[in-house]
Amino acid sequence: DQQVKQNSPSLSVQEGRISILNCDYTNSMFDYFLWYKKYPAEGPTFLISISSIKDKNEDGRFTVFLNKSAKHLSLHIVPSQPGDSAVYFCAAKDTGTASKLTFGTGTRLQVTL
Amino acid sequence: EPEVTQTPSHQVTQMGQEVILRCVPISNHLYFYWYRQILGQKVEFLVSFYNNEISEKSEIFDDQFSVERPDGSNFTLKIRSTKLEDSAMYFCASSERRRASTDTQYFGPGTRLTVL
Numbered sequence: 087d088q089q090v091k092q093n094s095p096s097l098s099v100q101e102g103r104i105s106i107l108n109c110d111y112t113n114s115m116f117d118y119f120l121w122y123k124k125y126p127a128e129g130p131t132f133l134i135s136i137s138s139i140k141d142k143n144e145d146g147r148f149t150v151f152l153n154k155s156a157k158h159l160s161l162h163i164v165p166s167q168p169g170d171s172a173v174y175f176c177a178a179k180d181t182g183t184a185s186k187l188t189f190g191t192g193t194r195l196q197v198t199l
Numbered sequence: 200e201p202e203v204t205q206t207p208s209h210q211v212t213q214m215g216q217e218v219i220l221r222c223v224p225i226s227n228h229l230y231f232y233w234y235r236q237i238l239g240q241k242v243e244f245l246v247s248f249y250n251n252e253i254s255e256k257s258e259i260f261d262d263q264f265s266v267e268r269p270d271g272s273n274f275t276l277k278i279r280s281t282k283l284e285d286s287a288m289y290f291c292a293s294s295e296r297r298r299a300s301t302d303t304q305y306f307g308p309g310t311r312l313t314v315l
Contacts, residue, residue, distance in 0.1 A: 127311075129203070129309050175242065177242075179302075185249075189241045190241060
């Protein structure tokens, strides 16, 4: 079951530069998408979300872009900071029929000095 | 800021034993969830719970699993007879609403279950 995919297991970015994390999905019924950040030995922490009626949502340094035709979303972090180093999970939901979140495999972001 | 809490943080048990994992969801939330993450794998949905009944469950959530809200604050996951493959991080989550498009699930810190 690979309905949500994060094809890059890891990403290294210099402090101050932009981090771009990508996510693809296959289920066309997904209409709500979330990004979570996870540190080791902690639970996922909600970052930002986007509904399928939008193509962009911004919150401070974090922006999520949604391309419904390509079934692709991305998370941009500008500027990247060392504290952003964590595993980032994309999650998707079909709000019409399901309560569950379907997660991707995660991308480990390392922000270097 | 309100948060989801879970106890214990780490549980070690022998195969075949029963375990109960406990969660205290955010106080005004109505929907509760359990997820798990086996080491090196993605976070997987187990079950959602609303109004004292299961609203959705995955194939993983078989007869060995059960959930309960024994009082106004706790939400528990019971595994009746643990297997080696149940070893994982178990995350509890809660949300105010289930189907609304702006619904967000907030996660607890997790319980690491180790089955020997």
